[in-house]
Amino acid sequence: MLPRLVVLLAAFLSRRLGSDAHGTELPSPPSVWFEAEFFHHILHWTPIPNQSESTCYEVxxxxxxxGRWNSISNCSQALSYDLTAVTLDLYRSNGYRARVRAVDGSRHSNWxxxxxRFSLDEVTLTVGSVKLEIHNGFILGKIQPPRPKMAPANDTYESIFSHFREYEIAIRKVPGNFTFTHKKVKHENFSLLTSGEVGEFCV
Structure with missing residues (x-):
């Protein structure tokens, strides 16, 4: 009886191993990365080689x-996924890791x-808008930080980046494409001398 039981267990184990091996036949996505601006966090990945029309991706x-992975998307045929809504606390947390695997029917790849780590340091900083006016030979500017609709009410650009904000300003007189001022400012309100130049300026 014992030898027969051993044979049955061996056969069962072989079938289980075969099933698992079949489930991981697909190649893994070559790379996965975040591209993010202020409260706009997009995960990207490269497709697997020779994917079929039914290949999709889990995130x-x-x-x-x-210490726990949470499933976000069960099957997406796109090569990117907007994770902003589930990472709104990025600026008040230790960050995130993401993973992606390919799925095609009963087959799937490794993750x-x-x-x-996706953290505050990975976010590309942008400017919402800039208002300009000329007064007594000075260009007076006001930088409006971004105000994303997804951002929680108390998570403003100024509150999160409360120190060491710096903006790089370049002024170009048109026509001619001649840049005559290039400086950095540490405040949203700034003034720049036009050096007696008159005409139309791009900042």
Missing amino acids: ALLRYGT TVTNT
């Missing part, structure tokens, strides 16, 4: 400190994980 997210 999972790990918040640092929890590909982002190489770096």
Whole structure:
């Protein structure tokens, strides 16, 4: 009886291993990365080689400190996914890791994980708008920081980046494409001398 039981267990184990091997036949996405601006966090990945029309991708997210991966998208045929809504606390947390795998029917690939932690430092800073006027030979400017609709009420650009904000300003007189002023300012309100130049300026 014992030899027969061993044979049955071996056969069952072989079938299970075969099933798992079949489930991971697809290649993994070559790379996964974030591209982010202020409260606009997009995960991107490169497609697997020779994917079929039915190939889709699953996305999972790990918040640092929890130790648990959460499924975000079960099957997306796009090559990017907007994770802003589920990472709104990015600017008040230790960051995230994301992973993506390919799925095609009963087959799937291994996960590909982002190489770096997605944190505040990975966010590309932008400007919402700039207002300008000329007064007594000076260009007076006011920089409006971005105001994303997705941002929680208390998470303003100024409150999150409360120190060391710096803007790089370049003034160009047109026509002629001649840049005559290039400086950095540390405040949203700034003034620049036009050096007696008159005409139309781009800032």
